[in-house]
Amino acid sequence: MRNNILILLTFFAAFWAAFLLLQNSTTYNSTLGKFADNWVNNEGKRQLVNEPFQQVNNTNYLQWDGVHYHLIKEHGYDIKKAGGDYIFAFFPFFPFLWKITALPPVGVIFMNYFMFAIALLILYKTFQTDIPSKINLLFIIVSLPSIAVFFIPYTEATFLLVGAIGFYGMVKNKYWLFFIGFFLCALTKPSYTFLFLAILGTEVFFLIQHKKTTQALRSTLLKALPLILGTLTVSSIQYSFEEGTPMKFVEVQKYWNHVFSLPSGLRDWSHEGFGISLGVIFLIVVPLTTIFLKTTYTKLFQANKSLPNYFDYTPKNYVQVLSAFYLIGIFLFIVFFQGGSLHGLSRYVLCTPFFFALLLYAFSYIKKTTKSSRVLYFCILSLLAMLTMGFAGYSSGLNFSDMGLFLLIASLFFWLFQDQSHTKLYKRGLLLTVFLNVIWTSYLFNTYIANGWIYT
Helix, strand or coil: CHHHHHHHHHHHHHHHHHHHHCCCHHHHHHCHHHCCCEEEEECCEEEEECCCCCCCCCCCCCCCHHHHHHHHHHHCCCHHHHCCHHHHHCCCHHHHHHHHHCCCCCHHHHHHHHHHHHHHHHHHHHHCCCCCCHHHHHHHHCCCCCHHHHHCCCCHHHHHHHHHHHHHHHHCCCHHHHHHHHHHHHHHCCCHHHHHHHHHHHHHHHHHHHCCHHHHHHHHHHHHHHHHHHHHHHHHHHHCCCCCCCCHHHHHHHHHCCCCCCCCCCECCCHHHHHHHHHHHHHHHHHHHHHHHHHHHHHHHCCCCCCCHHHCCCHHHHHHHHHHHHHHHHHHHHHHHCCCECCCHHHHHHCCHHHHHHHHHCHHHHCCCCHHHHHHHHHHHHHHHHHHHHHCCCCCCCCHHHHHHHHHHHHHHHHHCHHHCCCHHHHHHHHHHHHHHHHHHHHHHHHHHCCCCCCC
16 A cells, blocks of 8 residues: 555656646757647637746636636535526535635645545555556556546546545445445536446346346445435535526536537547547447447357356446446447537546546456457557547647557556566556656646646
8 A cells, every 4th residue: 555655646746846847948948849839828819839838826727617616616606606507517516625625726736636546545445456466557547648637626536536435335335335425426527317327237237147126126226326315415505596496407508519419520629638539439448348248148148158257246346347337328428419529538438436446457357368369459449549540630640649549558558468567578668658647647737727728
């Protein structure tokens, strides 16, 4: 545990060191400035320039959704202060935590990273296995290109922490902890739909195996109860404000125009987010969907054959299946309700307790696959992701803004071959990836405070 804490603290310190050093003209011009430009915002006009990083302060730290959460923290759901009832789309638990800490805006950087670190330690404790590279899992996590999200005033760190508490309660058979965790999940993000459907899908998945309908119904009700009560609590809080109505957060979704439609081309608001999202599709969603289709077929039509142990109804296996259903559901929603826009996909997948639960435990299944098969499938899927990025009309030519895709490929490569972690090449490659991600994270953070095209 001490080593894990040290890794997380070292990454945080390295991020600040890189971010501060790249504010210096000499340092920037002799390093990152040689091959990368930065987003800036001059009077509402966003453009790429070759300039050192900006200094963060209480004003420029509040951008995009961070502005809305700060408004809720200061004024609740005051429509006049917010300038519209769209403020009801943002849930209250993160602003409440922010308020009781009395932190200035920049203090949220430390609060969110602290929650991120605590959540990882809880998940690590929950899903620790006998694989040979426990400590490398933390290095793999801090090599992910999405870590920057936990440095900005969004709800991901809070959601990760309360989700981790819920998973701990589920795995350790402590329903009261599970209830608290998932109740707070429902107060943090509008997760009631996706999470309920994921629970329902998971119960059906295991029902095919154990065929105990009463048990499945009871389990579904107990797991859905904190989500239902949490959603009703959010509705009650919002109803208490002027012009608040029951389930107001559903009504205001009209402003985001989330309607069912077939995707028309792939795009995003930013090059940075676009590349990472393509990696999510090909390296996470495609394999998970393939595994589900294959295992479901086995369950339905090959019942007489011996089944792998991940078909067993155990708490850890339940969380793995639940997590996979949740991530696939998020992907389907993004694809069919945003008309081909991938905006938000990488954040909704990579920055959730569901992804980290898979990352920390699912290798116990993968290690049974031959190395040659892993190499083949990984190379094919990585190549497809890179080719899609190259052929999509949205992206032309490789530059530093595409680094997120290659960092994700590298991170998942090291995850997929953890059984080779004893080799010097593996260790050096992983440390190099972490170092590059320190630079990338500071680059994304600077993009955020400069109000550049947001990658989340």
